[in-house]
Amino acid sequence: MSAADSVFSADNAPFLPRRRIDSALADCSNEEMPESCGIRFTSLFKSSAVMVGDVRCRPADGACGCEECSTMDDIAFVRRGVFVKHLGTRQVVANANHAVFFNRDEVYRVSHPVAGGDDCSVFWIRRDLLDSVAAAHDPAASGRRRLFAVPEAPVANSIYLSHLELMRAVHSRHLTDIAVEERVLALVGGLLQSIHEVRGAPRRTRRFDTDAAHADAAARVRNFLSAHYAEPLGIDDVAEAVHLSPYHMCRVFRDRTGHTIHGYRTQLRLRAALARLDEGDDDLTRLALDLGFSDHSHFTTLFRRAFGVSPSAFRAGRTRSLRREMSKTLQA
Structure with a gap:
């Protein structure tokens, strides 16, 4: 099996309902769940500072799922497919052009408008470290209860490639823990900086x-x-x-x-x-x-x-x- 196959396939990982992915991120749980739940999570790396995971979703249909609540602040990069994150009446379309943010205690639903589900890379950083990374690019983020001010953001080609390289490097296990931690912090820092730059551009006032x-x-x-x-x-x-x-x-x-x-x-x-x-x-x-x-x-x-x-x-x-x-x- 190639490195790519082993990074982006999760044949030995448990299927989990999406609302329990955050719990799996926190404890790397291997609890078995029925495959009908449609989501498979694989923990690729975890330290006290950061976590890197792989999520593969194969829903039975594209309907909007039940209400869920994030228990952590994490970021998802879509590698394949598309899903829609529903925040009240707002729809956030998640595909490979955008990173999606999940704030702790955020209530949402998920649907899949395109058959085939989605494959995502998920990154978590301990909250105090994430606060410092965000504040370095957006001073207003410091102390904010909901750290991510936007539900999604466009991803530049350089950041998207860095994310793929990081996933491969983590899977290869050739990096030391501190090297992985540094690269996760750099990746998220680059993404948050690009968001702040985009949001800093003036926009016309509308109703x-x-x-x-x-x-x-x-x-x-x-x-x-x-x-x-x-x-x-x-x-x-x-x-x-x-x-x-x-x-x-x-x-x-x-x-x-x-x-x-x-x-x-x-x-x-x-x-x-x-x-x-x-x-x-x-x-x-x-x-x-x-x-x-x-x-x-x-x-x-x-x-x-x-x-x-x-x-x-x-x-x-x-x-x-x-x-x-x-x-x-x-x-x-």
């Missing part, structure tokens, strides 16, 4: 109902793109699916996410490609066509532009030195 309607519209588009990113759809197709006019949809989506619809879809395609290459997919032409790229050349150009290395080099050079070089390129 609450208008703002809520725009947030809902953007969420519907993200939800649809998460399910159909590989399909050759035009703007009219997307607008019709989410019941918006094309112009209004494009304007609201860019205002809410900072992306064009085309750019957001391309990023989803590229991150799906990254996941498949990381798991050993070796037919680049078939991969490109499967994900909706016009041809191998177009795919290679966009992949290199996004990640600083060609798909073939990424596939062939799955070593720590190459990943480190990629991170340096992206951070430059």
